[in-house]
Amino acid sequence: MPSFRNELSINDQEIAAALVGEERRQQDGVELIPSENYTYPEVLELLGSVFTNKYSEGYPGRRYYGGQQYTDDVENLARQRACSLFRAEHANVQPLSGSPMNQAVYLGLLQPGDTILAMDLSHGGHLTHGAPVSHMGRLFNFVRYKTAPSNGAIDFDELRAIAREARPKMVLCGYSSYPRDLDYAAFKNIADEVGALTMADVSHYGGLVAANVMRNPLDAGFDVMTTTSHKTLRGPRGGIILCRKENAGRIDASVFPGLQGGPHMNVVAGTAVTLKKAATSDFQLYARQVLRNAKVLAGALMERGMKLVTDGTDNHMMVVDTIASVGLDGRAAEDLLEAIAITTNKQVIPDDPRPPLRPSGIRIGTPAATTRGMGDSEMHRIGEFIAGALQASGDDAILARLRSECIEMCRAFPVPGVVSGSRSN
The missing domain is CATH 3.90.1150.10 (Aspartate Aminotransferase, domain 1)
Incomplete structure (x- = not known):
């Protein structure tokens, strides 16, 4: 038995019991929530490693605190692996999870009050895609498109008509409960027509994009793609923003210092391992x-x-x-x-x-x-x-x-x- 368990069982029996209970629940049941997965044992180790102790505000080579030799190595590897895996020009691996990841994109590339065209939540969109109860739904003007009742397909003629009327600054696609793949070239064509940026949130199926079994929005010329590092990627709970080089500065500044402080370097280390495994x-x-x-x-x-x-x-x-x-x-x-x-x-x-x-x-x-x-x-x-x-x-x-x-x-x-x-x- 690992020493941490001995200490935990002695010093906090209630938490120790909850840990064992959760492990038994996971082992004895079928997990069918699409956004949940089991991460690698190596990632579990890194999440409980000494990287947890280190504050690393800033970016590699430009930190605010000293003692960053190994954290810089880890974050550089994670960024390089993300770019290679997803065929991206730039990657930011610091977002603490999916919601701040998407918020950083909106706040970095748009102005409050700008219009974003996104999927209706009941048709498969995510909370961060403009739910009225979310802060982003209050800061930005979200206009929504829906799917066809008969087969769940997206009517791109209707989407184009909405875009022409709303003149969005960004066209956003991606989903949390939509059982189909997306035609990113069609989204890009409409966005180009109205002069909008393109963003795809592939958080749910990022691992399937990485494995090339589902389409990659960046191959269709999208400006930004976001994905969480858990779910289908099987990594720790975090976020990754991938974008064109011309947007790199604004994205990085939006993540830090715009939205959050120091990254969780134990998570960044786990993400680096995850991205290496996803390339196999x-x-x-x-x-x-x-x-x-x-x-x-x-x-x-x-x-x-x-x-x-x-x-x-x-x-x-x-x-x-x-x-x-x-x-x-x-x-x-x-x-x-x-x-x-x-x-x-x-x-x-x-x-x-x-x-x-x-x-x-x-x-x-x-x-x-x-x-x-x-x-x-x-x-x-x-x-x-x-x-x-x-x-x-x-x-x-x-x-x-x-x-x-x-x-x-x-x-x-x-x-x-x-x-x-x-x-x-």
Whole structure:
């Protein structure tokens, strides 16, 4: 047992118990929240390393504090690896997470009050893409586009008409609950027509872009691309901004000193390791399996009567309309699945008439399950578990059986870095 556990168990038994409990929960259940994944054991080590102790305000070669030889090495490696992996001209790896990452772009390239054309949140956009409750939604004028009700496609003729009327300073695409890929060239064409900057937030599927199994917005000439370093990339919780050289100065100044102070160098070190791993053939195989697993799971759910928004998926996620499928709202469905050791999240559907905390659907993704080594047969079983639980609401005997079967399946696929409810040495 690592020494930190001995100390923790002696000095803070409540936190020690919560840590062990969370490890057991992750090991014994299926994680299907698309934005969650299991990071590498090396990253877990770096997050608890001496890099946690170091303050590194500024950028390599231009820090405000001394003692930066190794932090400079780490950040330079992370930036170089990010540029190489995503074919970018410049990278900033200091954002503390996805929200400040996107905020830094808006505040660095635009003026308060400027118009941003972005995806409607109920159709798949993210909170930072202009939700009225967010600070960015109050600082900037967000105009929204939607998807077609029939198939979830984006009507670019309608999008062009909106852009011509709104004259946005930025056209933003990317999503948190949209099960399709995007035509970045079409977005770029419209943005160029109205003189707008282009930004893509690929936080959810950044790992799939890195592995070249989904399109790269930078290949289409986008000005900025952002991605979190966890989710499909499997790294620590942080953010990466990739941009053209002409925007590098404004982006860097917006991150620091504009928005935040010193970066978390333990996270930057973990990001550097993650980016190196994402450039390997093993990671490309993993990314392809994430997509395959998503299609297999989507098919298994639809075969069992589940209604999926867009009737399928082109990426790592899907949205189940649980009201249409079984008459349960998303919160009830989430709770029911958690009772059988499957973790999902409640999710609004396009133009959802229900409130966000009682929406009409749930969101499901395959990155974490794929990380554990689950494949086609497990996706079929998970589809059976989900449909069986949702269709058996209130039948405690069926739910108990499904929970037992799910936990038994999970124990054959250890979580990286966690063994039998405790972190591996």
